[in-house]
Amino acid sequence: WGYAPTAAQGSAGAELVTRMDDSDDVDARWRGLANALSGVFCASLNFVGAENTGSSQAAFGAANGTVLRHGYLARENVCTENLTPWIKQLPCQAQSGLAALLNPHRLYNMHYHSMGVALQPATDPATGRPLLRYTQHVSVVLDPRAFGLGANWTLGGLMDRSLAAPCPVAARSTVRIAAAPARGLRTTPRADSTAPVAGRTVHTFDLRRRRIADIGLALPADRPLLPPAAAPAVTAHRFVTGHGGTGGGIEAALTNRLDTAVRVVYLDTLPWYLRVYSHTLRLEAVADNGRVAAVAPARVLFTPAVDRGRPSVLEVEVELPARSRTVLRYDIEK
Numbered sequence: 001w002g003y004a005p006t007a008a009q010g011s012a013g014a015e016l017v018t019r020m021d022d023s024d025d026v027d028a029r030w031r032g033l034a035n036a037l038s039g040v041f042c043a044s045l046n047f048v049g050a051e052n053t054g055s056s057q058a059a060f061g062a063a064n065g066t067v068l069r070h071g072y073l074a075r076e077n078v079c080t081e082n083l084t085p086w087i088k089q090l091p092c093q094a095q096s097g098l099a100a101l102l103n104p105h106r107l108y109n110m111h112y113h114s115m116g117v118a119l120q121p122a123t124d125p126a127t128g129r130p131l132l133r134y135t136q137h138v139s140v141v142l143d144p145r146a147f148g149l150g151a152n153w154t155l156g157g158l159m160d161r162s163l164a165a166p167c168p169v170a171a172r173s174t175v176r177i178a179a180a181p182a183r184g185l186r187t188t189p190r191a192d193s194t195a196p197v198a199g200r201t202v203h204t205f206d207l208r209r210r211r212i213a214d215i216g217l218a219l220p221a222d223r224p225l226l227p228p229a230a231a232p233a234v235t236a237h238r239f240v241t242g243h244g245g246t247g248g249g250i251e252a253a254l255t256n257r258l259d260t261a262v263r264v265v266y267l268d269t270l271p272w273y274l275r276v277y278s279h280t281l282r283l284e285a286v287a288d289n290g291r292v293a294a295v296a297p298a299r300v301l302f303t304p305a306v307d308r309g310r311p312s313v314l315e316v317e318v319e320l321p322a323r324s325r326t327v328l329r330y331d332i333e334k
Contacts (some may be wrong), residue, residue, distance in 0.1 A: 013074040016070070020064050103159045175204070179201055252268070266316045298319065
């Protein structure tokens with residue numbers, strides 16, 4: 001489906017990433033934060049404990065004097081019990097603005113769904129006072145054909161809800177629709193402005209400027225409903241190798257489609273019950289012409305697991321050659 005409009009969880013489960021000042025009570029603050037978020041969003045984040053929490057030293061922009069914790073729950077599913085408290089964090093909840101479109105009957109009958117929050121310290125540029133920037137996001141992939149809609153449909157018809165008036169405390173309330181210029185997309189009513197962005201035409205509707213109850217979208221009958229999405233510049237695909245119930249390995253294919261080399265940090269967190277043989281780590285780059293060459297990582301950081309105490313954390317900083325596929329391999333014992 002192309003790039004997500006915002007940072008979204010790429011796999012199943014729940015993820016919690018936190019950067020904290022380094023101090024003696026980091027573990028207590030980490031547990032307190034996970035329990036608090038668990039209660040606020042009716043999620044199982046209270047099960048993010050030491051056994052499934054890693055501490056990153058290179059990924060996520062780790063900095064000196066700070067500790068970066070990364071916890072995960074592989075089997076956590078998103079449901080209406082998470083959506084309801086998520087909506088309650090909005091100033092006008094679901095009574096106005098775009099939040100009025102969040103119909104759970106449609107949101108949970110889809111191809112993809114990711115939701116989350118982000119909190120970050122900030123500074124008011126006018127007064128210099130410290131602030132806490134709080135961002136909420138929800139990303140969904142919906143196919144109009146799944147609801148009996150063809151090439152012509154409306155936003156309200158897709159979500160089975162109507163656009164409401166903007167939230168009174170909102171400084172901005174906009175709807176942006178990005179489409180390939182060659183597709184001939186027509187909107188009803190006409191957008192307040194259109195502009196080319198990254199090879200697409202973005203139609204912007206300002207809901208504070210005028211009252212819009214619904215937005216209709218129409219495509220010519222001879223155009224495909226879903227054009228092929230452009231492949232991302234850098235992708236990663238990890239999978240398990242071997243067979244049987246004892247030995248095996250992990251392989252990660254890192255593909256760089258750019259004409260220039262890219263330096264990345266590959267972070268891998270594995271459960272404590274998998275024995276990782278770090279001495280078997282090897283990297284190979286396969287160029288477009290089929291030539292295979294060994295790759296020397298710029299940095300390798302490995303934290304071994306402790307039984308029922310912490311997971312294994314592997315961080316590899318490596319430069320991906322231009323137009324190449326770099327394969328990272330190491331052995332494990334199940």
